[in-house]
Amino acid sequence: MSSRPLLVLLSLVTLLLATPAGAVDGNALLKQLDRNLEPESYEMYRKLINIEPDGRRKEYVLYTVKKGRDKMVALFLDPPSDKGRATLRLGDNMWLYIPSVGKPLRITSLQSVVGGVFNNADILALDYSVEYNVDKAEEAGNSYVLALKARTASVAYDRLKMWVDKAAxxxxxxxxxxxxxxxxxxxxxxxxxxxxxxxxxxATMETDSPLYKGYKSVMLYSSIRARSFPDEVFTLNYLPRAGELR
Structure with a gap:
């Protein structure tokens, strides 16, 4: 057995032993979910697709790197009109670098650098356990149902209701x-x-919204692997050089 599955198994055993019978330790479960989704530090390729009510689509390809709990850079590879754009997230702070502008611009979590239903908080998402506390956790058939509350007012969504597959x-x-x-x-x-x-x-995350009737956005993950990066990568001065990371 490789070390990662063994660590997952040990974490789940610890969770069961530390929690009274019939209760669910929601915050421990959320941390385990974060690690199952991706390593703490990684590189990733993904495609974002915005679909309009008339069927028109716009696609973006992003290369993303993350370090620890709160540092992330996403570089646009496609379409050609957006190639070289890069975003940086440090905690609650976000910036967009546009080569033709030449300097990073402040952006907010509720804005979207790609349009569509995904906002910047979705595109530059940190671990759920970094931004949320679990207010309530319960079992429902083959799922856990978690009620999450944002730790601070700067988080894009005040509350989340999350259905989690028990087995995975x-x-x-x-x-x-x-x-x-x-x-x-x-x-x-x-x-x-x-x-x-x-x-x-x-490998697929889709989103729809009652605020954008008929619109849908899709995120397709093609590659994720653990990788370490120096802190220099996650600075405003490094954004123009983000392409060197590939």
Whole structure:
């Protein structure tokens, strides 16, 4: 058995031993889900597709790197009109670098550098356990159902309701809500794929929103692997050189 599956098994055993019978330790479960989705530090290739009500599509290809709990860079590879653009996230702060502008511009989590239903918080998503506490966790058939509350007001969604597959400890559906209780969007996780290195997770994430009727956005993951990076990579000065990471 490789070290990663063994660590997952030990974490689940620890979770069961530390939790009273019939109870679910939601925060421990959420941390395990984060690690099942991706390593703490990694590189990743993915495609984002925006689909309009009339069927028109716009596609983007991104190369993304992450270090630890709060550092992330995403580089646009396609379409040609966006090639070389790069985004940086450091905690709650985000920037967009556009080669023709020549300097990073501040962006917010609720804006979207690609349009469509995905916002910047979805594209530059940190671990769920970094941004949310579990208020309530319960079992429902083959799923856990978690009620999550944002740790700070700067998080894009005030509350999440998450359905988690019990066996895989992976998300199936997530509903995202504003502080007012308004449903902002729903995320659907599909197509479990073995990416190697002990990473077996959904390869497709779709989102729809009652605020954007008829529109849909899809995120397709083609490659994820653990990789370490120096802190220099996650600085404003390095953004123009993000392409050197590939």
């Amino acid at each position: 400890v992976l998300p199936v559906t997530i509903e995202a809500y504003a502080a007012s209780g308004l449903l902002i969007k729903t995320l659907h996780f599909k197509d479990i794929k073995d990416f190697g290195g002990g990473i077996k997770r959904p």
